[in-house]
Amino acid sequence: MNKEITCTDLVQEKLTLLKQNTHQTVNSLLHTLAIDLASKVDSKIASGETIGLLEGIPFGIKDVYMLQGTYATASSELLKNYKSAYTATAIQKLMDAGAIPIVKENCDSFGHGSSSENTIFGAVKNALNPELVGGGSSGGSAVNVAKDYTVFSIGGDTGGSVRQPAGYNNIYGLKPTYGRISRYGLMAYASSTDCVGPLAKSIEDIRIVLNVMSGQDIKDQTTYASNEIDKDSILSSKDIKTVGYFKNFVENDAIDAQIKSDFLASIEKIKAKGVEVKALDFFESETLVSTYYTLAMAETASNLSRLDGTNYGQRIEAENLKETYAVTRSENFSEETKRRIVGGNQVLSQGFSDEIYLKGLALRDQISENFENDFAVVDVILSPVTPDTPPKIGDSLKDPLAMYLSDAYTVGFSLGQLPTLTIPQGTATGLQISAAKNNDELVLKFANFLKDTL
C-alpha cells in the first residue's frame, strides 16, 4: 500500500477543492466530521489495524439523505435549517466500510428537476462547460465526481436523476434494481421508483459501492436480499449474446442528429463483435413521460404533504392553523415543486383519479410487461441517455414541458424498476445499459464489454 499521503491530507485536499470550486456543487461541507474520521483512519493504519474496504475514501452525498447531525436541506427554503436526526441506511453502510462523507451536494429541490437549477443554492454548473447545466436532479454529485472533488458520490434516481447528470458530465451512474438498496433515510419523492444510486469514474468503483450499500433492510420493506457481485464475474461478457434497442427512441424528430448517428455507430460496433442486435418496439416517448410524471406527481404530493411547518421546516405563522400551513408551503416551496404537488393532487382528486391516475397505473403495468417480454428475447437493452446535449443554464426553467420531455429515455426504466447504468461512451451524453430486474451484474458485465468495444 502507498502510504505517501495520509488520509487526513487526502480529505483536507478534497475539502479545499470543494470549498474553492465555482460549480456550485456544495450545500454544506462536513469539515469537522470528515477530518475527525480521517484522523481515526490514520491512527488505525499507524497501529496496523485491519482497515475496511472503503477506509478513508472521501465521498459526497446528495442533499436529500439523512446523516445524523448534518443539514439535510433538499436544496429547499423549507428545510434550509433542517438537521438530520438519524442516518440513512445506505450512508451508514458506507461509513461502516470506512468511507468518509465530506459534502452534502447541491441538487434540484426534493429531486424535482432535470437540471439542478431548481435549488436555493444556485444552479449547478456542468463539469465540462460551466455555461451548461450540471444535469439533475443529482447534478452536484455528478459534477463533484467528474471534477475529482469526491471519489464517488451517492445520488438518488427517481426518473433518471443519477443517469442523466452522469451522462451530462461523462461519468458512470447506476440506478440499481428498485429495492436492492434501502431507501431508509432518503427523502421520499416518488416512493415506487426512488432508488439510491452511486456515481463514479469507473465500473469497478460502482461495483464496490453497490455491493456495500445493497441488502435487505427492515426499515425499508421494499428491499430484498441480493448476492454480492464478484469482481471477476463481470470481466467476461460471453453470456451476453443478444442486445436490444428501442427503434422509436432513435427514429423520431426529437433526438439530436449527432446523438442518433453516434448511437447507431455504437450499435454497429457491437454487431461487429458478433453480438446479435435486435430492434424492439416500445411505447411512445410522450406516453412514457406522461405515465411517469402522473405517478411521480401523485406520490410526491402525498410524500410532501407532511412538510407544513408543524414538526419541522420554516414555519410562517398566520391567523389560524390552515392558513399557517398554506402560507408556510406557498412561501417555502419552489415553483417547480408547487407545480408537481398541484399536479399530483389534481390526479388524486375525486373525478380525476379513474381517468388519469388509475389509467397511469395500468399503463405502468403494460410498460413492465413489455420489458418482461423483451428480456425473454434479449439479454440487455441499450439506449441513449438523453435526446439532446445539456441545455444552457437558464433555459430549462422557462419551459417545464420541454424539461419533462427531456427525460424520455430514462423514465421508462424507472417505471420498470430495472437496473440501468449510464456509461460515459457512445454518444455525447453517454449510453444506458438496462437488464431485467435483479440483474445488476449483467449491466456491469456489459459495461465492461463496451469499455473495450467502443
Add this chain to the structure above:
Amino acid sequence: MTVDILSSIKGAQPSEAVNKLFDVIKNAHPANNNSFNNNHNNCVSLDNLRADVVVESSALEKQIIIENFPKEKNGYLVVSKVIEE
C-alpha cells in the same frame, strides 16, 4: 375541493404544461385498465414484516428533533394556533 385547498398552496392553479401530460394519459388506451390486477407489486412476506415494537430514539436523535422543531417556549414545543371549524 379546489387544488389550492388540497395542496395547501395559496392561489395554486393547475399548470398548462402538466395538463398536457395528463391529456396524453386521458387519450391513451391501456389494454387492461384494471391496475389492481397486476403481478408487479413489491410484496413483503409475512415472515419479513417489521416487528411491532416501539424503538426508543437515542438521546442525540431526540435532541436534534427538538432542535428542528420550529418554536419552543418555556421548555415546551409550540404548535400553531388551532381553530376548530
